[in-house]
Amino acid sequence: MSPALERYERDTVFGNLWRRPDLSPRDRSIVTLAALITRNQTAELPGYLGLALDSGVMPSEVSELITHLAFYAGWGNAMAAIPAARQVFASRGIGAGQLPAANPVLLPLDQAAEAARAAGVAATVRPTAPGLEQFTTDTLFRDLWLRPGLAPRDRSLVTVGALLTAGHAAQLPYHLGRAMDHGLTRAEASEIVAHLAFYAGWPNAFSAVPVVKSVFDSRPN
Amino acid sequence: MSPALERYERDTVFGNLWRRPDLSPRDRSIVTLAALITRNQTAELPGYLGLALDSGVMPSEVSELITHLAFYAGWGNAMAAIPAARQVFASRGIGAGQLPAANPVLLPLDQAAEAARAAGVAATVRPTAPGLEQFTTDTLFRDLWLRPGLAPRDRSLVTVGALLTAGHAAQLPYHLGRAMDHGLTRAEASEIVAHLAFYAGWPNAFSAVPVVKSVFDSRPN
Amino acid sequence: MSPALERYERDTVFGNLWRRPDLSPRDRSIVTLAALITRNQTAELPGYLGLALDSGVMPSEVSELITHLAFYAGWGNAMAAIPAARQVFASRGIGAGQLPAANPVLLPLDQAAEAARAAGVAATVRPTAPGLEQFTTDTLFRDLWLRPGLAPRDRSLVTVGALLTAGHAAQLPYHLGRAMDHGLTRAEASEIVAHLAFYAGWPNAFSAVPVVKSVFDSRPN
Numbered sequence: 001m002s003p004a005l006e007r008y009e010r011d012t013v014f015g016n017l018w019r020r021p022d023l024s025p026r027d028r029s030i031v032t033l034a035a036l037i038t039r040n041q042t043a044e045l046p047g048y049l050g051l052a053l054d055s056g057v058m059p060s061e062v063s064e065l066i067t068h069l070a071f072y073a074g075w076g077n078a079m080a081a082i083p084a085a086r087q088v089f090a091s092r093g094i095g096a097g098q099l100p101a102a103n104p105v106l107l108p109l110d111q112a113a114e115a116a117r118a119a120g121v122a123a124t125v126r127p128t129a130p131g132l133e134q135f136t137t138d139t140l141f142r143d144l145w146l147r148p149g150l151a152p153r154d155r156s157l158v159t160v161g162a163l164l165t166a167g168h169a170a171q172l173p174y175h176l177g178r179a180m181d182h183g184l185t186r187a188e189a190s191e192i193v194a195h196l197a198f199y200a201g202w203p204n205a206f207s208a209v210p211v212v213k214s215v216f217d218s219r220p221n
Numbered sequence: 222m223s224p225a226l227e228r229y230e231r232d233t234v235f236g237n238l239w240r241r242p243d244l245s246p247r248d249r250s251i252v253t254l255a256a257l258i259t260r261n262q263t264a265e266l267p268g269y270l271g272l273a274l275d276s277g278v279m280p281s282e283v284s285e286l287i288t289h290l291a292f293y294a295g296w297g298n299a300m301a302a303i304p305a306a307r308q309v310f311a312s313r314g315i316g317a318g319q320l321p322a323a324n325p326v327l328l329p330l331d332q333a334a335e336a337a338r339a340a341g342v343a344a345t346v347r348p349t350a351p352g353l354e355q356f357t358t359d360t361l362f363r364d365l366w367l368r369p370g371l372a373p374r375d376r377s378l379v380t381v382g383a384l385l386t387a388g389h390a391a392q393l394p395y396h397l398g399r400a401m402d403h404g405l406t407r408a409e410a411s412e413i414v415a416h417l418a419f420y421a422g423w424p425n426a427f428s429a430v431p432v433v434k435s436v437f438d439s440r441p442n
Numbered sequence: 443m444s445p446a447l448e449r450y451e452r453d454t455v456f457g458n459l460w461r462r463p464d465l466s467p468r469d470r471s472i473v474t475l476a477a478l479i480t481r482n483q484t485a486e487l488p489g490y491l492g493l494a495l496d497s498g499v500m501p502s503e504v505s506e507l508i509t510h511l512a513f514y515a516g517w518g519n520a521m522a523a524i525p526a527a528r529q530v531f532a533s534r535g536i537g538a539g540q541l542p543a544a545n546p547v548l549l550p551l552d553q554a555a556e557a558a559r560a561a562g563v564a565a566t567v568r569p570t571a572p573g574l575e576q577f578t579t580d581t582l583f584r585d586l587w588l589r590p591g592l593a594p595r596d597r598s599l600v601t602v603g604a605l606l607t608a609g610h611a612a613q614l615p616y617h618l619g620r621a622m623d624h625g626l627t628r629a630e631a632s633e634i635v636a637h638l639a640f641y642a643g644w645p646n647a648f649s650a651v652p653v654v655k656s657v658f659d660s661r662p663n
Contacts, residue, residue: 001524001531003544004589005509012581013517020573040262041482041518067226074386074422075234076262082222089222102224125427128434131241131415132426139233140423147225167610168388168424194573201516202582203610205574206567213570261483288447295607295643296455297483303443310443323445346648349655352462352636353647360454361644368446389609389645 013198022191025055030154031192033057033065034161035199037081038073045084050092059089059098064150065158071140072162100149107146113181114141153182160184160192164208165200172208176215186216234419243412246276251375252413254278254286255382256420258302259294266305271313280310280319285371286379292361293383321370328367334402335362374403381405381413385429386421393429397436407437455640464633467497472596473634475499475507476603477641479523480515487526492534501531501540506592507600513582514604542591549588555623556583595624602626602634606650607642614650618657628658 018028029052036044052062062085070078089095118137125133145155156179163172176189193212197205239249250273257265273283283306291299310316339358346354366376377400384393397410414433418426460470471494478486494504504527512520531537560579567575587597598621605614618631635654639647 001527001541002505002509002520003541004506005512005520005524007544008509008512008581008586009517012577017577022573035516036518039482039516039518040260041516041522043522044518063223064225067223067229070226070229071419071423074256074260074262075230075419076257076260076265077422078223078226080262080264082226085222099222099224102228125430128430128437129411129414129426131243131412132418132430135233135238135415135418136423139229162422163424166388166422166424167608168428170428171424190571191573193571194577197574197577198513198517201519201604201608202513202578203605203608203613205571207610207612209567209570209574216570261481284444285446288444288450291447291450292640292644295477295481295483296451296640297478297481297486298643299444299447301483301485303447306443320443320445323449346651349651349658350632350635350647352464352633353639353651356454356459356636356639357644360450365450383643384645387609387643387645389649391649392645 017195017198020191020194022187023195026052026057027157027188027192028195029055029057030065030157031161031195032199033062034069034073034158035165035196037066037069037077038162038165039200040077040080042080042084045081046088049085049088053088053092059094060100060149061154063099064147065154067147068144068150068155068158069162071144072159073166100147104148106143107148107152109142109146117141151182153179153184156182156184157192160189161196164192164196164204167204167207169207169211172211173215173218176212177219180215180219180221189216238416238419241412241415243408244416247273247278248378248409248413249416250276250278251286251378252382252416253420254283255290255294255379256386256417258287258290258298259383259386260421261298261301263301263305266302267309270306270309274309274313280315281321281370282375283310284320285368286375288368289365289371289376289379290383292365293380294387321368325369327364328369328373330363330367338362372403374400374405377403377405378413381410382417385413385417385425388425388428390428390432393432394436394439397433398440401436401440401442410437459637459640462633462636464629465637468494468499469599469630469634470637471497471499472507472599473603473637474641475504476511476515476600477607477638479508479511479519480604480607481642482519482522484522484526487523488530491527491530495530495534501536502542502591503596504531505541506589507596509589510586510592510597510600511604513586514601515608542589546590548585549590549594551584551588559583593624595621595626598624598626599634602631603638606634606638606646609646609649611649611653614653615657615660618654619661622657622661622663631658 032048033052036048066078066081066085121133121136156175159175160179163175189212193205193208239246253269254273257269287299287302287306342354342357377396380396381400384396410433414426414429474490475494478490508520508523508527563575563578601617602621605617631654635647635650
């Protein structure tokens, strides 16, 4: 259908972008899966799920990534990703024993960071949407984010990937800052923007640039 | 694939969210269908269409809801929802006799509200996009919105659900105000935000909060 | 499922909108395909691909349009459009000989316009996302945009259609201005907004109006 698209995919995307040193193939896989699930692009998922597993993302991490995106991309997006993941897991002989438990022992809560977050949401969200505040605290920050099957830095990668892909400029500063608190470097954050230009489209990458700049400017590191 | 996602769906979404008293299951069904169709999530549609019918949404209202979203989510979104609806209707023995007519007697026009709306659009849209103004008046506000098969409050629920799901902050104030003119309470509006956090993703719910607050602050009731 | 939706499609969309004189059926086809691919609405694609070919869009232009959208809508969107295009081409006996080459002789670069663009991106993008700047220059503006299989005005139509459909208000001024530099008239730009109200949803059309107005106001012609 398009010899040019085939050439760009071979030479530019896989021959160049994925080999650039500023972001590991494992990190590229995580933000790419976040982009595809946020866009509900189920046709592309099997190939990139295989690439993610080949790049060091563990099956249990794939499961957690999909669950995380139920909240940050939308319930239906996560549900639509399940059949593709089931198919890839079955083809590789990955069984239920490699999936994370429904109720694991949670990571310890960072009390200071959580108090700051809760105070912000109490001031901004509570007066208008108390139900949203409650689910944000109980289900997201004192449950989902503390599940041990996906490291906090990786959850932040998934979240930043979803936000950038959906053009959520207002939510990006908090979560990009959180990602950098979790260890994401400036060079990695910058390269995520270049990477997602391809998977979320150029306009979302360009719209993210001033937001990423504002986060860089606001931090000492 | 994800025991945790299964647990969240059972305990948090259906065991908690859908049972909260501030929004009826029928209203939750309407905004959920609006979110799924706006996102083109056809895989999830059959289950939620069944839930909507079980919650008191009539088949004729489902038909009107899909038609309404052709305009507020996009033509292709409505067309993509048709096969799922046809399948659910067939499985329940719902026939063409239960569908609304193509050309029913329309509801009476609220002359004062329509004059105010038309004046606003004449000032803002006409100088740049006169064709858009014409279709907005003729097809939307003097035809679609007056179709009797879906109550004005329900059309507003559908519209607000579509806007919040797609992140249309600029359009939300007018339509949330219109929904409240049509009888939506503050508690219901607030709970829609919490409900759609799950179906449209957390970032859209958070982005809606300041817009909803501005509407609440601007109204006496 | 919906006699009303059928009526609106027959009378309003095809009986009225597509026949309006301010935008040619060929141009309407191009922006409609851009909208459908940007929304990943593959179910609607075969019908509108056929309409595009019937309206004078050449098979080689369809191929270029899909490739162009890999960059402006997202890689997965373009990939998801391939099966529908392959099916339509096969049903019409369109073979590989009618597709554009992977590496054609490129159009000459407009040195002055490119210098202005590059200077803008060097100032805004380079300090934060140097990788994005590099791909934007090398892959987009000195390769993709210079491919001869789709005229610059048509590439601009595709880009503007994608931006308006995805609600990218920040990117629209540059590309609408570029489209007008490439020959798009005010009346055509205005009618694109009315046309995409149907295919991208009313909220995106309304959100585009003030942006389009600002572009009109900033230009002598």
